[in-house]
Amino acid sequence: MKMNRRKFLAATALTPALLFLSRGAVASKRYRQELPIPELYEGKYRNGIKQFRLNAEYGEVEFFNGYKTETLGYNGNYLGPTLRVRKGDRVAIEVNNHLAEDTTVHWHGMILPARMDGGPHQNIIPRGQWTSEFKIIQSAATLFYHSHAHGQTGQQVYRGLAGLLLIDDEKSEQVGLPKDYGIDDIPLVIQDRDFDQGGQFSYVGFMPERMIGKHGKTLLVNGAYSPILKAKRNKLRLRLVNASNARFYNLGFEDGRSFKVVASEGGFLENPVVLKRLEMGPGERYEILVDLSDRKTVMLKSYGNVGNASHGPMGMMGMDKDMDMDVLLIDAESAEKTTSKSITTLAKFPDWMAIKTGNVSQQFDLQMGMMGMMRGMMNRMGKSGGMMSINDKSFDIDHINFSVRKNQFEVWKIGNSSPMVHPFHIHNTQFKVLSRNGNPANPFERGFKDTVIVSQNEIVEVMVPTGPYSDPQNPYMYHCHILEHEDAGMMGQFVVKS
Ligand SMILES: [Cu+2]
Structure with a gap:
């Protein structure tokens, strides 16, 4: 029943999506393009x-x-x-x-x-x-x-x-990780796109897309649709970059093999974290190690029911709810055998928990008011217009929201009273996630990060080093990294004083 409803929606409301479905079917039969590696x-x-x-x-x-x-x-x-x-x-x-x-x-x-x-x-x-x-x-x-x-x-x-x-x-x-760029150290820039009948990118084509953020039905990796990587070595380091406007991914291998997360946005984790699935919001980056010693061909996929596709307004509209997407086919048949010792310690972090920071310095609530949402749906030009806000304020380029002092450690408390999940990004820092609703952060997000997922009704506390630079005039941004939310005002700015 659910499938029928979705197909019905696609057929009646989403001509580009329908077009894609047909072209996708053709494309899946064609020769797969080799994964391009950015120069x-x-x-x-x-x-x-x-x-x-x-x-x-x-x-x-x-x-x-x-x-x-x-x-x-x-x-x-x-x-x-x-x-x-x-x-x-x-x-x-x-x-x-x-x-x-x-x-x-x-x-x-x-x-x-x-x-x-x-x-x-x-x-x-x-x-x-x-x-x-x-x-x-x-x-x-x-x-x-x-x-x-x-x-x-x-x-x-x-x-x-x-x-x-x-x-x-x-x-x-x-450290002993694969580091030959394009050989065993592979960047994967993951993006979703929609195409119109003329083959052009189709951006926010219908009104709710502005509100939920642009979700495309075609995945591109390094700018190629459904590519193949012929692995040259049997241990690969994949640098995963969610460079999508709004889509969250739940990445994993189709055959269920595990992988090791070795780094997040700000660099190495202290210890590798073994996972089978990894959720990534827009703006997040993780580096993983995958072992291909079995020389099998395996698909890296993104599984459905993740981010705003599974719940919130998008889920309510039935869009993409259970959609699994192929990311990258990896063919390890001719992968060269390499020996590598197992690495247990990647980095040593200072004990930030022991730093005396006093109280929460900044508190945020990510908001999508009903009035704001309505206005946002009608405002297709993408100008800041009160659709999205933080602490009841939409982004105003002429207004500095607050200031901090340089070389401090501040605790920022990020809440989310909206019906969607938001990836919160802070400029000029690599922070540490202290807690999620009072509980410890996930093991793979205990390293340095610049973007953190904040779910509905969740409170995420992060410790933010304010850095060595000060400038009373020029601000840094903090914002939701769903780019349509950012453009619609879920952003603020702060200056760092000496
Ligand atoms: Cu957002």
Whole structure:
């Protein structure tokens, strides 16, 4: 019965979805594309600074045979190169805007001066240029960069403005994990998209999509639909990046094999955590190790009933409720056998629990008021308009919500009185999750993070290092990483004072 209802909805309300269903059926019979690996970009070393140049530009990609999709990319058609830097590096990244609209580039997960952060205040006008210069002061991690344009983040990221930024350090070079980029150290940028009848990206096509966030029915990995990875080695490190606008994933292997989580957004966990399923919200990153010694071919899938597809307004509408999606087929038939010792300790963390922080410094409630939701559904331009809020305030670019002092550890308490799950992201920090409703955080989220899932009626406490940089003028953002929520005002900004 449930299936019938869903098909009925698809047939009556979602023409693009219907089109996709038919094309998906054709596509599944075709030859699978090999997983593309974003090109490594290590910069040019000049005057003691690693120099990079990113051009935001228009592109065109044939995601499906015979259909050319108009896209955006950095230095290419879709997504961008993988910037690779080392702790201690001083970097200068020049960004040129070759688009006909304003844009920005935010270094998601980076601890850096506020005016270098690439948030909505570092706007780059068409034909404009902006250079972000900062020192890498944090540990090895998988970061990413993406548009954070005021009110336009959702559509720009959707069209392709995102890329990876990897930090190496002494630890990452010596810890003994696979580290040959594209060989046994594989980035997986996971995104969902919808296509219209002409093969173009279809963004928020019907009104509730603005409210629940854009969920596409086609999964792209590194910009390819349902690709295959012919594993070259039998132990792979997968850098999982949920670069989707709104979709949560529940990742696991079809044959039920387990994997080890070795890192979260801010770097290595203290110890690997063995899992069979891993839930990821938009903006979250995890690194996992998978053992392919059996040389089997296995599908990495995302299983249904996760995030807002399983409950909340989206679930109530019956959308995508039980939808399982293929992410990546891994063929290990010719994987080279490698020997690696089992690693039990990846990192040693300071005992943050012992740090005296006093009381809760900041308290947030993530909100989607009924009035706000109605307004949001009618507001398809994506401007901040009171649809979504934090503590009864929608984002106002001219209003600083609060200030903190530098070099402090603050406890931030994040509540969620809305009917949806939200991934909460804080700029300029790698925080630790202290508790979920008073209980310890999940083992895999006990490392450093910059984005944390907050479910309905949940209270998540995090400890936030405020970092060494202060600037009374330029703020950092904190926001929901469902990009339609961010664009609709579920965002605030704070300054760090000396
Ligand atoms: Cu949200």
